[in-house]
Amino acid sequence: MGAIHLIEWHPIPGLGNEDFYFELDTYTQSAEALAGALATAWDMEQLSTVGPILEFHRLWMHPDHARGSLWCDVMQQLIRRRYADKFSVLIQHAFPIEYEGEEEVATLGNPPFRRRFRAMQRLYTRTMGVVPFPGPEAEEGWMWRALSKGVPEPKVRRE
Template sequence: MRHDDDQWEKFLVRRDVVESMLSPSDQPSSRRPARIVHIAGYDFHSYRERYFDASEGEEMKLRHLTISITYEGALIGTAKLREWSLPGFCSPEAFWETADGLSQEDTDAAELLGAFWEWHQWPPQYGNVVIFSRLAIDSRRDTGRKGLRRLGDYLEVEFGRRASVLLLKAFPLEFEHAVGSDLVDRQVLFDRRSHAMLRLYRETLRVEPLSDHGRLTNWMWRPLRYCPAPARAPNVNWHEE
């Protein structure tokens, strides 16, 4: 009975998060979209913020993007992304040190890039690094996950010419603020939802699982303009060598 209660509680939390992300107050209505693309009945509005200098003298720039998805005039989804533009001379260690001061998400992304790619094949040498931060889809309106599949197509349109790699963590929205014992008590439910998201994103967004090591578990990747294949086994201590 406790398991059923937990499932219902998390469903309500997930529903509230999705509704919040799709609410008019959470949309970038004050700006005009940088791009509007129509794909198979779906409209994608891309809102790009200006780059800001995330480092001191290292020329590492970061910006936030919002992609709004509409179908028949109704908003059915919102995606939040972060895009890093790094200079060609930037080292994995320098990026990791800069990202470590911003967020856990940026830190994990820098950790992944250093652990799975050797310096001579480091993705930022071929283009920008895109981190897929959050995604909210109204499943009642997106029947058959068609909108999510078309989002997978749109990612190539938006980033295919300037970015090397897309990184995404399959993490259930309803567990965003779960810590300590709360997460441990619901580990079975968390694992079930995470595995379902891994399958869903692999099928619709065309990302592939990357890591099952520690806090890097459930991260996925997708090559964009060009990105060498990652190593099969990560060098998790690369920045300590």
């Protein structure tokens, strides 16, 4: 028993970084954070021409089924069958959910948080093939993987 929450983002082709950011900012705080990370790594006008963006937003598995690779196998099959070659990138945010809303302790300076955060990054790299964004977004937990050919490498961009 479990649940996977994926979000499909379909940016308007040609929408610039600032407009993309403000568009996603109207949804939720997590959408705004995603937009900020994407806009600092890519030229959204260029990325949107490759395809929509797939966000791996949440995963929940019943503890009896959480061990092993079941969740990963399901995710990989779903991505391969429905999203590969149709979407530009897969985006994940490696952030321990138990620290959500705990800004005082959810810092890399807190050893228990740091261990859990790094473990999640290693797990996502090993199981989902995602790698950290370049620059400060990596320290915020943003990770990515190309789903289509023609996706440019992310770069640290500041506007």
